[in-house]
Amino acid sequence: MRRQDFYYELPEELIAQDPLEDRSSSRLLVLDKESGVVSHHVFREITGYLTEGDCLVINDTKVLPARLIGAKEGTNAKIEILLLKRRENSIWETLVKPGKKAKIGTKIHFGDGILTGEVVDVVEEGNRLIQFTYEGIFEEILDQLGQMPLPPYITHQLEDKNRYQTVYAAHTGSAAAPTAGLHFTPELLKNIEERGVDIAKVTLHVGLGTFRPVKVDEITDHHMHSEFYQIDEEAAVKINRAKENGKRVICVGTTSCRTVESAADEKGRLRACSGWTEIFIYPGYRFKVLDCLITNFHLPESTLIMLVSALAGRENVLAAYEEAVKERYRFFSFGDAMLVI
Structure with a gap:
């Protein structure tokens, strides 16, 4: 599979330069991974896609002003x-x-x-x-x-450092934010918990390697940099319980996804652990834990769009991105979100 297979055209003006005042008012494109059908929503409407007994996995890493x-x-x-x-x-x-x-x-x-x-x-x-x-x-x-290490495609000055942190950031160690989590507010998380959804906190300290462009033509030749992760007993119990009860594990962001997939055994069970991961997920990968993914719109030819394509299929993902461009969604770190169900 070649790097160029994950290219798409993006007008520069669709790259979000500033965060929205209300985190949860960003747009949400919902993609059905089986049919490829998409629908358009506001992010706070994500509660309608979460059901009692599901487990929402969030990455509580905190970005260093590095x-x-x-x-x-x-x-x-x-x-x-x-x-x-x-x-x-x-x-x-x-x-x-x-x-x-x-x-x-x-x-x-x-x-x-x-x-x-x-x-x-x-x-x-x-x-x-x-x-x-x-x-x-x-x-x-x-x-x-220190200043926040914003990606090079963001040229505006960030007024408030906390807008490049999730509201649940706790453990300092990342060189970049787990940006899918930027859409959540304390009120939205409370609403989700009140619906009977478990929230499991894991930690993966995001390194710049996650965002490095793939430079080799054959994607299997690409090497991921290692990143430190940690899963405690409480998170492992919540995730395992959802799987045992036939409920869904919904990861917030590619970093949460890579954490649980790195730590799971062959049967998809987790235990409290920590370590370093170089996992590279691309089409053909069989997910052991994750069922659904909340994510942002990623750079063309990046490892992140490859991961989303592993879950939803390359053709479905590229068609959804084409629709997002047509509908003038905001892209990348401060941009809008996608839910793959």
Whole structure:
């Protein structure tokens, strides 16, 4: 199966630049994975598709304000750093722009010297290991100096950092938001629970690897970067109970999907566990846990549109995307949503 099989035309003006004031007022395209039939709704109407005993799986990861703008010691040249993964207490794997200015030994100052970083190694794909020195608590300094790591297709400045967090974000560690969850409000979640739907919280810290473009022609040659996940006992019990009772597991976002599919045994059962996953889901994959998926509209030729195609069929998904373009849906991180049932 080739990368080009997942291409579609998208007018640039349909890429959402700003979040809506009311999270749950975004549009919702519902796709029947068997028939390919689509219908159009408002996101808060999703409650009509959830029934008592179903289990809604959400990813409660929290995005780090991981984008830092600093100055190179000696020349004051501007250097931008994106924190990717904590390697040790004060050493982080980072993406640095421009990389050529960040040789081993380079020192970078942030926020008038509140934070200093030194490049200690160059690793896979040119990423830099940076050792930070500071006084106090790193996360508090990061909250003060860091910006949200918005994707490059969003060019507008984000007024409120919390709009790139889900309302249930709890465990800090992601370089990007699990964006399907951005549509939920506390009121909507309460309404869903009152309908007898279990909500299971899992954690997958989203790395930029999830969003890296597929560059190889044959998709099976693409390598996914590893991401850390965790499932506690309570979440495992809720998900297993839904499966045992013949009810549905509905994952909010591709990250929740990849978490449960990575952790499940061959019979689709889960237990409390944590680990690293490089799972790559594309057409031909047999889902062990997931029945339905709530997701956003994804980039052409991305691993994410491949995952949705594994669930609903490539032709159905591309036809639904074509319909979404025609109906002027908003695309990508701050855009509208799709429910695959």
